[in-house]
Amino acid sequence: MESIEPGDRVQWLDEDLEGVVLSVTPEGIRVRTPDGFEMTAAPEAVVRIPKGASLPVPPSAASEKPQEKPKRKGLRTGSKKARYAPALEVDLHIEKIHPAPQRLDTYEILDIQMETARRQLEFALSKRIQKVVFIHGVGQGVLKAELRTLFRRYDHLKVREADYRSYGLGATEIYIPQEAFN
Numbered sequence: 770m771e772s773i774e775p776g777d778r779v780q781w782l783d784e785d786l787e788g789v790v791l792s793v794t795p796e797g798i799r800v801r802t803p804d805g806f807e808m809t810a811a812p813e814a815v816v817r818i819p820k821g822a823s824l825p826v827p828p829s830a831a832s833e834k835p836q837e838k839p840k841r842k843g844l845r846t847g848s849k850k851a852r853y854a855p856a857l858e859v860d861l862h863i864e865k866i867h868p869a870p871q872r873l874d875t876y877e878i879l880d881i882q883m884e885t886a887r888r889q890l891e892f893a894l895s896k897r898i899q900k901v902v903f904i905h906g907v908g909q910g911v912l913k914a915e916l917r918t919l920f921r922r923y924d925h926l927k928v929r930e931a932d933y934r935s936y937g938l939g940a941t942e943i944y945i946p947q948e949a950f951n
Contacts, residue, residue, distance in 0.1 A: 773798060778818040781810060786896060787818065804892060808857050827917070856900035856942070859889045861912060883915055890943075899945050902931045906939040916941055 774781060779800060780787040788800035788808070797809040846868075850911055864869040870878065886903055893901045901941045905912045920928045925948055931940035 770854045773812065773815070773817050778820075779810075779815040781815055783814070784896070784898075806857060806859070806889060806892060810939055828899060856902045857889065857893050857898050858902045858904065859886060860904045861886060862904070862906060879912065879915065882912055883919065888917070893945060894923075899947075900942065901945070902936065902940055902942045904931075904936060907937075908939075913939075913941065914931055 772791060773835075775790050775792055777790045777900055779790055779798070786802060786918075788802040788809075791799040791801055791807065793799075795858070797811055798815060799807060799813070801807050804902055829853060860866070863873070863882065865880045866885050867873065867878075867881055880906075890901065892898075905916060917928065920926050920943060925946055927929075927944040927946065929942055931942040
């Protein structure tokens with residue numbers, strides 16, 4: 770198996786996602802999708818797409834066989850796969866999402882941050898990504914409060930503080946259960 774390096778194209782094994790590797794660290798592989806979103810994946814969750822390939826590598830050899838529709842045994846919550854699935858990280862610091870933040874006033878900054886959050890939440894819903902971490906920082910708490918208002922507009926979202934060890938106090942994690950995708 771060839772090693773994955775920055776600049777390589779990769780595809781998730783269990784998801785219909787691909788992107789370009791930004792960095793490889795002990796915590797995981799940082800990937801930017803064609804839509805501009807940055808995600809972290811476990812090394813065993815992605816496969817490198819050979820250079821010059823026009824189509825992504827098939828996720829597994831099993832895909833060559835006719836696929837049978839899986840039997841549903843009922844709704845499972847808290848599965849291992851969902852717990853350890855890569856989270857979509859959305860950094861809402863204005864210097865990360867706008868090329869010239871010094872030219873903006875505070876209302877424009879908040880509008881851009883909220884539009885970015887809404888767009889990336891919609892992306893997560895469309896791609897069936899179950900965990901999203903919004904990094905908003907501590908500040909005065911205005912952006913955090915606005916994000917909570919945004920999340921209340923969507924049914925089924927579970928909102929909580931993100932892991933303190935990974936993000937400190939300035940991040941909110943949302944979990945999108947399976948019933949939200951139906």
